[in-house]
Amino acid sequence: MSTVKTRRDVLGTNALRPDGAAKVKGEFSFSSDMWSDGMLWGATLRSPHPYARIVRIDTSPALAIDGVRAVLTAEDVPGVLTYGLIDQDQPVFAVDYVRYMGEPVAAVAADHPETCRRALAAIIVEYEVLTPLTDPELSLDTSTPAIHPNGNVFRHQRIVHGDTSVVGDVVVEGEYEIGMQDQAFLGLEAAMAIPDADGAGIELHIATQWLHEDQKQIAACLGLPIERVRLVLGGVGGAFGAREDISLQVHSCLLALTTKRPIKMQYSREESFFGHVHRHPARVHIRHHAKADGTIVKIEARMLFDGGAYASTSSAVLINGITHIQGPYRCPSAVVDGFAVRTNNPPCGAMRGFGVVQACYAHESQMDRLAEACGLSHVEIRLRNAMRTGDTLITGQPVESVAPVERCIRETDALPLPPPLIDSPDVLELPGGTGLTSRSENIRRGIGWGVSIKNIMYSEGFDDYSTARCTLQDGVVALKFATSEVGQGFVTLAPQIARSVLGVTDVVVEPMDTTIGSAGSTSASRQTWMSGGAVDGACRLVRERLFEHVGLANGIDALRLVIEDDEIVDTMGTLRIKVTDAAPGVRFEETFEHHHRPTEDLDENGQGNCHVAFAFVAHRAVVDVDVELGLVKVVQVATAQDIGRALNPLSVQGQLEGGIAQGLGLAVMEEVIVQDGRVRNPSFTDYLLPTALDAPEVVYSLIEEPDPQAPLGAKGVGEPPCISVTPAIASAIRQATGRDIRRVPVRPQDICL
Amino acid sequence: MSENQIYTLTVNGSQREVKDSWIGESLLYVLRERLGLPGAKGACEQGECGSCTVMMDGAAVCSCLVLAASAVDADIKTVEGLAPDGSLTDVQQSFINNGAVQCGFCTPGLIVAIHNLLDSQPNPSELEVREAISGNICRCTGYGRIFAAVQDVIEQRGATR
DSSP states (O other), X not given: OOOOXXXXXXXXXXXXXXXXXXXXXXXXXXXXXXXXXXXXXXXXEEXXXXXXXXXXXXXXXXXXXXXXXXXXXXXXXXXXXXXXXXXXOEESSOOSEEOSTTOEEEEEEESSXXXXXXXXXXXXXXXXXXXXXXXXXXXXXXXXXXXXXXXXXXEEEXXXXXXXXXXXXXXXXXXXXXXXXXXXXXXXXXXXXXXXXXXXXXXXXXXXXXXXXXXXXXXXXXXXXXXXXXXXXOBXXXXXXXXXXXXXXXXXXXXXXXXXXXXXEEOOHHHHHHHSOBOOOEEEEXXXXXXXXXXXXXXXXXXXXXXXXXXXXXXXXXXXXXXTTTOSBOOSOEEEEEEEEOOSSOOXXXXXXXXXXXXXXXXXXXXXHHHHHHTOOHHHHHHHHBOOTTOBOTTSOBOOSOOOHHHHHHXXXXXXXXXXXXXXOOGGGSTTOTTSOOOGGGEEEEEXXXXXXXXXXOOTTOOOOEEEEEEEETTEEEEEEOOOOSSSOHHHHHHHHHHHHHOOSEEEEOOOBTTSOOOOXXXXXXXXXXXXXXXXXXXXXXXXXXXXXXXXXXXXXXXXXXXXXXXXXXXXXXXXXXXXXXXXXXXXXXXXXXXXXXXXXXXXXXXXXXXXXXXXXXXXXXXXXXXXXXXXXXXXXXXXXXXXXXXXXXXXXXXXXXXXXXXXXXXXXXXXXEEXXXXXXXXXXTSOOOOTXXXXXXEEEEEOOOOTTSTXXXXXXXXXXXXXXXXXXXXXXXXXXXXXXXXXXXXXXXXXX | OOOOEEEEEEETTEEEEEEEEOTTOBHHHIIIIISSOTTSOOSSSSSSXXXXXXXXXXXXXXXXXXXXXXXXXXXXXXXXXXXXXXXXXXXXHHHHHTTOOSSOSSHHHXXXXXXXXXXXXXXXXXXXXXHHTTTSOOSSSTTHHHXXXXXXXXXXXXXXX
């Protein structure tokens, strides 16, 4: 997998991806590219109704089809019948009721995907269709019948902080709505499940964000000891949160164990829209109190997250939402009520930004209003309230992280603006592009701002540690970890760490699987910090052993030795020896677990040190809007991001630009349309994603103030880019149009009707 | 499946016999599942994302929308056929150098689409590049590093002409 290196790509360089050559040649094995002798295909039957009682299932017509080898329903699940990341409330296959459109009811194994399709069509399921609960407000009403034995409210949490009786000189208030976004990774869900010869175990090759969490949930549902369920990371075609929950894992393993044959399963794009969780749609009512000079004195907010039919991570998303509703601004007092509720809408869970996206759209829309109410500019209001290290959050938690909010804003503001729209631009440069009839004279340009705070790592007492092993022999390092590489580039970063610590050039990254301890999830912008910390720790332990060996061999104290470039150097003598020559034939191996500092649960008033660390970012968006047609073109996004330290500047740039495109999507085009519990646009024809013609120019500044808590000084950079760009674009549309934009995505009718 | 079809496709210069197939299989399916060429990827099955882009008689097509059995007379080239074994094309190398690859799922389709563009238009404007690859969706990169990769190739080729 690794290419031959002729230079030492240490930390801070633009090291290139070791899997790059395989990926550009089409030789990299994604989980959907796997093939096995004697394999069968698996497929899932899904509910056509958002809410219904299952009266009867008859699988015999499907079993009668030539080529069909198995048809499974809930009756065939040998272990626990449900799974879930936090609450195990989601059935492997529906039991008695289906609670969302697309809920799995049965699975088939057959010799060809077309045979699978015919078998699914032949299964008879008789439903008693029920009226779905689709309004999250009704879920809060205690008179609404529960649609699940666990009730209709996943979690309610209040935050009460400071002097709640304070009233501001200026009060601004608004109600905001965020639509349901899909992660829309390109590489559809896919897996290869291979049964052990004795039928009492399974090996699953799977595209996932968290191998060990999957392993735990799968083993429980299969009724197998955890060691008999071995997971290997299949090539992952993007994730963005959608691979944190179980999708086809248990189904493919069950089919493999039943048929005693390898099972290949892969979703279509339509099925993928039903097969994974989405970003929570949310409604946020928020009131800011400020002094006449714009200084915030209190916020009051109510946040309602629609979690859909099953819990997934709704309770954690809720906490992220309410604990970030103040934004990156000082706020001495707060009263916040947050609810995550169950409905018969599609289940929602993790997506890049995890609850903070929803909070940020609301607080940044409010900051614009507050600026206008106080007669300040959009930049001035944010600078006046900008959070600093040492400030106290509305949870009572002190901000110990480096918090360069003011610098993020000022450096963004200093980035150059794009040239004005020329008189007769190419039609492709106009809002709507080719085929639509935008005319330059109808175009108004707007500039908008967004600034955000994002927690990194897991919260509320969870110890999301990471494990790594480093082996050194004759100057060649092998690294082993279970860190999911989903495209973010940890396979590039880990060798950079080893080269920096150990002075080596050649680093092999071993396959990611469950034969080593957990690395936690590739989410929450956490792997650079957590798995980076684990790799760094393991390499440092190996370096100690190497120094001891060299010290002993040369009769000097190992403490005198350091690595300089590719050599071991005696700081108090003349010894200077290449790492590659330092210990011929000797193998050093060390394993290290990195744990972040402990966090706490919130109390009943939402007080507690619940988060580990924070990262900050500012965005400025320039948009052109055709005010007659309601079309938007995002011309440029400027951003300054607090990243701690640029371990791989090229990789950071890719994260910034990619996150901005996803935030742009939520701002102006991406929404899973759900009507009466039914998804109306489960395809790339109808769910619109930013294309190369939609991508704005991105100008940026990296703010490098190494965080003393971070093992490598670096904060995760994955989530912040997508968070405040959405309100920045919405704000720019407001500036261009004078319209009161209260929801994202902004639709043409919100602009021109 | 019971339907037993045998036909021959011309892929990357080789005659490849397709046996025991179902007549409804797409070119994408046959390349990936029957001919051992998984470079073209499936991500939407309706010609929106471009991940499955291959060349047919010199034109870029979405192989998910082509019936394999209808492609018997075509000269098909996939991402695997762009460079000899063990080497990279200039576009492929530029993608790596410019950080244009993240998860890499869209990459093979983009590589084929960009070769197709530069073969027919050696010196496209930035806007022409954007339009040419606007049928190839990338969810990871936001396209910035992809534009940089293409620009590098245009400049390198221009310098050597």
